[in-house]
Amino acid sequence: MSEHTDAGRRPRTPRNTLSADLILDTALRLLDERGLDAFSMRALAEELGVGTMALYTYFRSKEELFCAARDRVFGSYAPPPLTAAPWHRQLREACLGLYQLFTGRPSVLQLLAEQHRAERPPEQGPAVGAVTTMEHMLSLMRGAGIGRQQAARAQTTLIQYTVGAALRAGRTPCGDAEQRRRFQARLESLSAEDFPLIVDLAPELAAAQESTAQYAFGLDLILAGLRTAGSWEAAGRDDGAPPAQSD
Amino acid sequence: MSEHTDAGRRPRTPRNTLSADLILDTALRLLDERGLDAFSMRALAEELGVGTMALYTYFRSKEELFCAARDRVFGSYAPPPLTAAPWHRQLREACLGLYQLFTGRPSVLQLLAEQHRAERPPEQGPAVGAVTTMEHMLSLMRGAGIGRQQAARAQTTLIQYTVGAALRAGRTPCGDAEQRRRFQARLESLSAEDFPLIVDLAPELAAAQESTAQYAFGLDLILAGLRTAGSWEAAGRDDGAPPAQSD
DNA sequence: ACCTGAACACCGTTCAAGT
DNA sequence: ACCTGAACACCGTTCAAGT
Helix, strand or coil, rough: CCCCCCCCCCCCCCCCCCCHHHHHHHHHHHHHCCCCCCCHHHHHHHHHHHHHHHHCCCCCHHHHHHHHHEEEHCCCCCCCCCCCCCCHHHHHHHHHHHHHHHHHCCHHHHHHHHHHHHCCCCCCCCCCCHHHHHHHHHHHHHHHHCCCCHHHHHHHHHHHHHHHHHHHHHHHHHHCCCHHCCCCCCCHHHCCCCCCHHHHHHHHHHHCCCCCHHHHHHHHHHHHHHHHHHHHHCCCCCCCCCCCCCC | CCCCCCCCCCCCCCCCCCCCHHHHHHHHHHHHCCCCCCCCHHHHHHHHCCCCHHHCCCCCCCHHHHHHHHHHHHHHHCCCCCCCCHHHHHHHHHHHHHHHHEEEEEEEHHHHHHHCCCCCCCCCCCCCHHHHHHHHHHHHHHCCCCHHHHHHHHHHHHHHHHHHHHHHCCCCCCCHHHHHHHHHHHHHHCCCCCCHHHHHHHHHHHHCCCHHHHHHHHHHHHHHHHHHHHHHHCCCCCCCCCCCCCC
């Protein structure tokens, strides 16, 4: 050994090489590679070759570090540029872009899930970098003549659905056929007397677990609903779907 | 003291009073009262007045206990009975019932979120008790003449949206007006030049955070889309929403 | 079978101290 | 300001032992 007294392997990062950016990038890489459950402040510090407490010079807590990491990824995303295509087409592309951002980076998805279930900690609201996409979606809907309240509610619905679908898709990396087959087998093992339709539709239900096509299907339902919704405003309500107002 | 040598307060549950049911009920109560973050096997054991390891006689791990607790709640739920109302009305009621089940019991919501983000652990699939509701929804759609694949995909969309919306709603107990006002303030503090629509629609966007009305709005969009979807099958596709098939 | 207590290998974070 | 090591108050779970 050319080095003396190094028990493990830690004399890296001499003294001033640490930075918030380096910490965040390493954290995101660790999250992508090993998953949220394997992540810890101690493991991150070891990966960086510093003492655990060095991290607390840059972030007050693990929670704060996670928020910053999430914002870092969102900030690097931009919605597709405006084109001459019809508004619902462009809205579709924007949502698909968001969905791919989520499903393409497992780490972000896990951070979203984590913050989904925790109480709002500080003053953090929606992901900072997401506002550009929000503005883009709103401009498409307002430009199409959709009313103020409808546009706001539709925007919230689309975001909610996209995040929800991405979270669900997170479990199976891409199109895990093996897992779908087991799912189908479980459905088919149910009592055909009590659940005739589930048993009958087991192949279709299993196929619907595939993520991107399924997401696009639901997205298209929402967009189709939104397009017909325009007529309600002028034409007196259909029985199906007046936007409720009560609190 | 009539008792001798009791340091804390633990001589309860003499010897054979423990059971899986008692453990699950206590766990759900603890989850509802103190939240998932405050829950631990040690805390649950203390609440029951037994040693921590007593729990491991009934459940192999915390994960297994959580699955059982989730199934216990789902099992106690039944969808509204079939009526003469139009199918989309009944489908709406079924979804609203599910949504209220989720948002009404914070504990279940937290368990769902937890299992949402973890890798599928054993052979557990969809919540066991939920199959009755699934069957109910499928029968409504198939009865309305919706095709096999469309019904399967629509069913998945509705469940996905309902869970996603409930998860989001979980943060604010019911209609926390104070929180919405702060959300609105944050939106209004954005640059009016870069994000004119967000700033302009801040009141509407904040109002859309209210949970039940917002959920119903998105649900109605999906149902409206589903009703128009029927025409595509017979009539050659519109440009908006062919159910994708590729893998 | 049902339950216990000590122990193991972890956490996030505080705190006093070093440079 | 930037970083460290020891310590505190926790985890879930294993294991050998008791009834």
